[in-house]
Amino acid sequence: MWSTAARCSAVRTAPRRGLATLTSSELEKDFAAMLPEAALQRDPSTVEGHRMDWLKQFEGPVLDNDRTPKFVLRPGSTEEVSEILKYCHKHEVPVVPQGGNTGLVGGSVPKRGDEVVLNLARMNKVLDFDDVGGVISCQAGCILADLESYASARGYLMPLDLGASGSCQIGGNLATNAGGIRLVRYGSLRSNVLGLEAVLADGTVLDMMNTLRKDNTGYDLKQLLVGSEGTLGVITGAAIITPPKPVARQVALLALDSFDEVLSTLQKARSCLGEVLSAAEFWDSPSLNMLLDTMPEVVSSRPIEGDHPFYLLIEAAGSDAEHDMAKLERFLDGFEHGVLAMDESQVASLWSIRENLPVALQHRGGRTYKYDVSIPSSLFDELTNLIRKRVASVSEDAFVMQYGHIGDGNVHVNGWSPAFDQDVLDALEDELYAFLTKHRGSISAEHGIGVLKAKKMHISNTESSLALMRSIKNLLDPKNILNPGKVLPEQA
């Protein structure tokens, strides 16, 4: 998406601090002397895969004079991460920390072209599990789904779940404060982190790996690293709360005729289900129609007869299936159009609609414009309608759809056109950013900033906040070697 922009940017930043002076061959030789062979991945196609995001939208330029590293570092321990960063700090070698590389904003791949990719995949051990308190301690490279299986076998679950769980790593989840469908129940990942280990830009190891639920002994440095997208340090380990696994989950899908009905139904769900409400997801008619059209092999028929303007999926999960069901039935009383899943396979089938919306958009071809915004839930439809109207005024083929975590005020607004269309992009972004500015919304509810949104940071942050972020970046990484060009907008 921005490979052209990146080229420009690499050129533009060059005078400011210069690209690395060491060539790939020189770096490779030094790292080979410093690290075990397993820590150096040199296979060209594998290396290429690590230097590009999974959607193939972000990729740093290949620089001349052997200045783009032809290898990826895969350290096996915190000590190795520390050695690598000490070296990079000394020689001013830029580094891109990388987890499962499943992000959507280009945060985990090179931007300038001279960055060394530091992938945490080999640091994938569970270190400890406290099965009285429900706390998992692990290395940063553990894959989320593996941690989920580990916790699940012991009667617990991870406090987060997201589409990429089979590939994403917990270190990347932490670095981006990943959201997902469990947030409405268990809160943000940030608030479930008890301990953290990270390596700072100069190689200093910050060991904050405790497992205490309460600890008021000074500034909470962990929180500075969580959500910093690899720009302040490399997360190497964490201790995370694992809540007890609910004994059962029940899912209902409702078709609703207006957005006001969506809101009042959500309120009713909150009040009837209370503490067992575990998910509240919604999508609109254009979303479902797009899915039926694009992936008929996955979702072959409408879950509820007729084409309704809105759908709301409500999940209840608690410690007593009978109580949960009683609460759910009380909630469902009075609705005309809905289905209640009767077993786990029906639960999975209802969830697959929501889960496949982004997948279908990806499979559809053409061009998708994805936005991940946070505003009060009551404003979702107003925003989408404004965008829809404006987009319709510039294109006949384009359409706009919305779906998302309505329980958390997080809507994914998506535009689509048969091919890239600058008018559609402009129409969409003009409306969107004006609306977010007016209502103090967030330009990134859960996806983070990366390179994609760095230039829009001012919409969700005041100049004072941005200035303080810059000072902190400068304090922790004075040579700007950690994920340069990500999160903070580059200054002229």
Place this chain on the structure above:
Amino acid sequence: MWSTAARCSAVRTAPRRGLATLTSSELEKDFAAMLPEAALQRDPSTVEGHRMDWLKQFEGPVLDNDRTPKFVLRPGSTEEVSEILKYCHKHEVPVVPQGGNTGLVGGSVPKRGDEVVLNLARMNKVLDFDDVGGVISCQAGCILADLESYASARGYLMPLDLGASGSCQIGGNLATNAGGIRLVRYGSLRSNVLGLEAVLADGTVLDMMNTLRKDNTGYDLKQLLVGSEGTLGVITGAAIITPPKPVARQVALLALDSFDEVLSTLQKARSCLGEVLSAAEFWDSPSLNMLLDTMPEVVSSRPIEGDHPFYLLIEAAGSDAEHDMAKLERFLDGFEHGVLAMDESQVASLWSIRENLPVALQHRGGRTYKYDVSIPSSLFDELTNLIRKRVASVSEDAFVMQYGHIGDGNVHVNGWSPAFDQDVLDALEDELYAFLTKHRGSISAEHGIGVLKAKKMHISNTESSLALMRSIKNLLDPKNILNPGKVLPEQA
């Protein structure tokens, strides 16, 4: 407690950066010109009250040459706080931000003697309430109990509750990341903060007052201020999640014969009550006996016949009283010694035992040694027994008791002797700190550091963490005017 030490410390720090050069009269004149009359409190006895903590254990020395301010600042707006700090920053005037002054570690009163007290009491307005999402936005000086009443009238509650709720201010709660009895259910205050407004040392206003549940747009600066005890900025406003108020609460008190039984009962409570478990508090026999002995007018008889080694109070609160009670009864099945509160007055009466333990210690006279530590719950009794044995070896009259938030791994270990006894103090602290060091415990689970524990920070933090905290302090407050001598140990 440390007024002598403070005198020494004031002298010791003098050469390092010097006491303020402006006299109280000069400061008062300048502030009077800058602020409305209501913002200057000059009544001597009121001023004295603000310069001393409520337990009268901490108080900065009165300096000669009119260098101890004879007034307290009580700004009415964020702009006034900003003007005050701009002035203090320029003239290097040290400032102690103060909320309800209910802390236990001397964080909210002067230490050196030349500090101006900046009390937030007049900034006590609720700014907004989102009754769809359940979010309260307010100024920092709002009293916690007032916010609770406000939220309660709208069907919500504050995510925290503590003994001092009638006096403590939400700004102080945030600055100390206050804990309390609701943490086991709703998580830390830190994780319930959605928005924050703060004024930095140089007067810069950081406006981060949004009410979004999800917002991944850069570093979470809010978290740096929360828990920093007024050393990095003055919190002036906040937006906080208010969870829906449970429809009912049920409380049971169990008498248990061993600590192992306490632990297994806690596990059973977690599994039977699941998401409706809303409190798990425990105390030991010496605690109850001390209470019966000290405050017979409040708790006149044993709640359960006989003297049992341990007591566990379990509360269930959910959205369906019948379901909650069914879960509680399933939990209680099989216990021999216990009582179940049958109405709100019995609920209050069982709670009053727990709530009055610290009050009774205060009323008892003699000398109390209070500790607020975090360790895995399974280690509580081992720690207390070690301390008890050691204290018994140096004093016949002293005793040791434990109570606390066992659901969160937070135990309050308290020693008592008829008069101050250095041997008792040494015995207690030797055992305690050795144990915490060995088990990576926290020296302050919820009370914070203040001046009382600044010298013990190394027990719960590595040297790297402390160094980074110092750098951050220096970045945000280079002239060290904000709450000097608190949180971070002063360097030689």
